[in-house]
Amino acid sequence: MKEEERKKERKKEERKERKKERKKEEERKKERKKEKKERKKGRKKERKKERKKERKERKKERRKKKRKKDKKEKKERKKEERKKKKERKGSETTNENEDVCLQGYLHHVSSISAPAPLTRAEQELQRIKTTEFKVKQVTTEMSMETKPQTLQGLAFPLQAEAKHALQQLAKKHINYIQLRLDTEKETIDLVHTRPTETHDLRSRIPTDTPRYHFFLYKHLHEGAYLESVVFIYSMPGYRCSVKERMLYSSCKSRLLEEVERDYHIEVVKKIFPGPGRW
Secondary structure (H helix, E strand, C coil), rough: HHHHHHHHHHHHHHHHHHHHHHHHHHHHHHHHHHHHHHHHHHHHEEEEEEEHHHHHHHHEEEEEEEEHHHHHHHHHHHHHHHHHHHHHHHHHHHHHHHHCCHHHHHHHHHHHHCCCCCCCHHHHHHHHHHHHHHHHHHHHHHHCCCCCCCCCCCCCCCHHHHHHHHHHHCCCCCCCEEEEEEEECCCEEECCCCCCCCHHHHHHHHCCEEEEEEEEEEECCCCEEEEEEEEEECCCCCCHHHHHHHHHHHHHHHHHHHHHHHHHCEEEEECCCCCCCC
């Protein structure tokens, strides 16, 4: 009897030890799973950090390139201004000599009978028309492989309300800006900054007048949340005058340069929809 009891006790102890070993194995498995999850999380965090670093580096490179371009443009402008000043001084000295002679008198009479001076916008439009006419003549003589020359744009000044709106957009306090050109005053004015979603853009774009739009597009890209600024140039086609079409198209590039340079707003995409595409 004693031997049987001993055997039973041994079996019980063996069972207990087996249970303990099973529990230990289960705990080890759980710990391994936890370690795998933590490793995956760590890898994801590292990838996100690397992506953020790459984006920051790209932005820095873009800003450096813009600064270099701005410096070059400033230098070129200064050179042009110096040349103009020299030409003006030379013309003033010649004018003083001509005032005494008969040719100066005739020049004075012709200047009085000449039409009134044009505004800056009218001069630019006249220059654009003449250059377009010359380009058309040249393109008829050249082959289809040649490319037409591009024209430099106008730079109308932004009004105070428009500047304040761009500052608010740079801080992401607002998500939409609509601007218009005042062709008489030669300025860029603010229309409104109403909160706008993607499905509201169609209703924001007028069908009878051209406009400039800046929209803060919030979206996900490759699992990352982004807030990108999109520029939209809406043109209703031939419903507006030729003067408006020329002014809006020529002021567009200089406006974007000023927005990116002075307000540090990175325009990710530029959309130029034709009439009836909205």
